[in-house]
Amino acid sequence: MIEIDARGLRCPQPIIELGKHISTLSSGEQITLYSDDPATEPDLNAWSRMTGNKFLKISSDEFLVTKN
Amino acid sequence: MVRVTGNFQSESPLHPKAFEVLHAAFDNGWADPGKLSQSASKANQVKNQALESIAESLGVAVDAIFAFPSIALGYFLGIQGLYENSLTLVHGATDRKDVHAIASPLSHQVLPCALDGKLITPGQKMSSSVLALQVANAETGVIQEISEVIRGIGPKKVFLDATTSGIRTKIGEQYSTAIFDSSSWYGPAEIGLLIINEPAKWSNPLPHLNAAHPNFGVSLPLLLASAVALENFSSEVTEADARARTFNAQLRESFALIPDVDIAGSLDSSMAHLLSVSFMNCNGEELLRGIQSDGFSVDSGSACTADNLQPSHVLAAMGVLTHGNIRITIHPETTQAEIDGLISSVKKNVERLRS
Numbered sequence: 001m002i003e004i005d006a007r008g009l010r011c012p013q014p015i016i017e018l019g020k021h022i023s024t025l026s027s028g029e030q031i032t033l034y035s036d037d038p039a040t041e042p043d044l045n046a047w048s049r050m051t052g053n054k055f056l057k058i059s060s061d062e063f064l065v066t067k068n
Numbered sequence: 069m070v071r072v073t074g075n076f077q078s079e080s081p082l083h084p085k086a087f088e089v090l091h092a093a094f095d096n097g098w099a100d101p102g103k104l105s106q107s108a109s110k111a112n113q114v115k116n117q118a119l120e121s122i123a124e125s126l127g128v129a130v131d132a133i134f135a136f137p138s139i140a141l142g143y144f145l146g147i148q149g150l151y152e153n154s155l156t157l158v159h160g161a162t163d164r165k166d167v168h169a170i171a172s173p174l175s176h177q178v179l180p181c182a183l184d185g186k187l188i189t190p191g192q193k194m195s196s197s198v199l200a201l202q203v204a205n206a207e208t209g210v211i212q213e214i215s216e217v218i219r220g221i222g223p224k225k226v227f228l229d230a231t232t233s234g235i236r237t238k239i240g241e242q243y244s245t246a247i248f249d250s251s252s253w254y255g256p257a258e259i260g261l262l263i264i265n266e267p268a269k270w271s272n273p274l275p276h277l278n279a280a281h282p283n284f285g286v287s288l289p290l291l292l293a294s295a296v297a298l299e300n301f302s303s304e305v306t307e308a309d310a311r312a313r314t315f316n317a318q319l320r321e322s323f324a325l326i327p328d329v330d331i332a333g334s335l336d337s338s339m340a341h342l343l344s345v346s347f348m349n350c351n352g353e354e355l356l357r358g359i360q361s362d363g364f365s366v367d368s369g370s371a372c373t374a375d376n377l378q379p380s381h382v383l384a385a386m387g388v389l390t391h392g393n394i395r396i397t398i399h400p401e402t403t404q405a406e407i408d409g410l411i412s413s414v415k416k417n418v419e420r421l422r423s
Contacts (some may be wrong), residue, residue: 009392010377011370012391015351039370042384043391046330049183050348050389 002031007061011039015047017063022053025067036061073363074406076396078206083254086297090256093289101288109390116289118295122261124362125235125298126248133288134262135294139231140166142247142260145282147171148273149264150198150225150244158221159200161385162210164229167200168381179217185210185333185386189220197415199223204233207369207382207395208332209342211237225269231260233300235305236339244269253301254400255294259286308400313340315398317408320345322411326418330389332382341398342381344369351422358417359394364410367395392418 002021014035021031025040028052033040044055044063052068082090101112107322112261116130123130136142143166157176159167164184171178177194179187185208187201199221204211211233218226225244234252244266250259262268262282271279301308316335320343321327328348347355352370359366369380370393379390394414398407 011379012349015391019349039379039390042379043386043389045384045387046346047348048326049262049387050330051252 001029005029006033006035006037006040009025009035010037011043013037014040015043018047020050022051022065022067025065029067031065031067033063033065034061035063074365074410075124075399076364076366076401076406076410078367078395078397079257080251080254080399082256082293082326083297083300085300086255086293087294090293093292098383101285111288114292118169118230118288118292121295121299125302126181126263128265132264132267132354134264134282135291136260136262136282136284137286138230138258139249139260141359142231142249142262143170143229143358144145145168145262145273146227146229146247147198147200149270150227151273154196155224156194156197157200158197158223160202160212162205162208162382163200163202163233164206165381166200167229181385183387184337186213186337186383187217189217193220193222195222195224197221197223198225198227200227200229200230202209202229203237203239204230204339204342205382206232206342207271208344208386209339210333211334211337211339214240214243225266233339235302236309236341241265250290250294250297253294253298253305253331255297256290259290259294261294296352304400309340312398315402315404316340316343318407319343319396319411323414326415332386332388342345343396343398343411345394346370346383346389346419347392347421348389350418351393352393354421355394355414355417356394358420359413361411362409362413362417364406364413366410367397369393369395392421 004017006017048055054062054066101115120130147170155267157171157174160179181187228239228243228246230239230246231249246263248261251257323345330346332344352368356368370391371385383390
């Protein structure tokens with residue numbers, strides 16, 4: 001599984017990094033995104049609505065993203 | 069240096085009539101209306117005329133109006149003056165930070181909102197509550213269904229925040245206190261009006277000798293300028309809103325053609341002169357600077373443009389994309405050429421930042 005460590009990066013970089021990698025995946029495959037940017041969680045809400053991909057918050061800086 | 073040819077920021081110049089009055093008033097050197105001299109007596113007369121004019125334009129009784137010199141102070145007066153320890157303060161997630169700050173030490177409940185920005189009321193009534201309700205949001209322009217929310221909560225007291233809506237939206241009669249911001253009708257900034265519609269439910273929350281009245285005044289020239297701006301804008305608002313609605317629709321239609329765009333709220337249920345839009349995979353600060361370099365000034369709710377690096381709590385509460393955000397305010401003097409220029413600039417800069 002792909003892991004993206006975006007800790008220390010500020011918006012919109014974590015979402016841009018996520019977008020780059022998820023385009024290489026097949027449906028159902030997953031990415032773990034590490035991000036401590038306060039904008040990441042609200043942005044993932046909107047991003048998943050707009051792209052159809054799903055995410056699960058594992059901890060304050062860890063998100064499990066599943067390709068639609 | 070790039071000359072700004074199109075101002076789409078929330079700040080705007082004074083109404084031209086208010087500007088004239090302000091200059092004349094300062095030239096006359098108004099005395100303190102509380103004194104007994106002839107000029108003080110004249111100043112008091114002018115103050116009363118200004119308040120009467122404001123009362124007439126807002127459709128409220130003149131003895132219910134109190135001017136205050138800071139919008140943040142107005143929130144405190146309007147909300148804290150209604151609060152009792154036995155009550156819960158209920159307010160919306162998209163309210164101004166001032167409301168969140170007042171609620172923080174009190175017993176409070178935050179109403180979430182849907183993707184369209186409309187508040188979601190709980191299933192049961194909350195009769196032991198003070199409801200602080202924003203008529204329209206300053207970032208997105210989304211207008212709340214005031215009567216529906218009040219009916220859903222069934223509060224003991226109601227505070228209405230009309231600082232953004234001003235005279236563009238009717239606030240009805242179902243409220244205990246309300247505040248208006250003079251800048252919403254192109255009057256001076258930081259002059260507000262507190263309306264105490266139900267005096268029996270309000271008590272001055274500041275140190276006072278009279279619990280029934282706020283115990284401070286405001287600059288007479290600024291109050292006078294506010295009254296003149298309101299009187300003039302009252303006769304212009306219908307036309308200004310119609311023009312803004314046409315421009316807003318053009319902006320929304322053009323932006324909707326750009327891939328991965330998120331527009332906050334619908335035009336049908338928003339203030340016609342406000343628009344908030346986010347572009348995925350764009351840095352808000354770079355987008356703002358790019359648009360600025362083309363001669364157009366806009367605001368942004370993205371975290372990268374905020375001092376504390378926090379994203380807009382309004383966009384986050386709605387579930388709208390918080391990065392790559394710009395906020396656009398359409399003013400009465402905005403032209404078709406400026407709208408066309410802004411659309412071209414946004415398209416160009418979004419494409420550049422994504423490449």
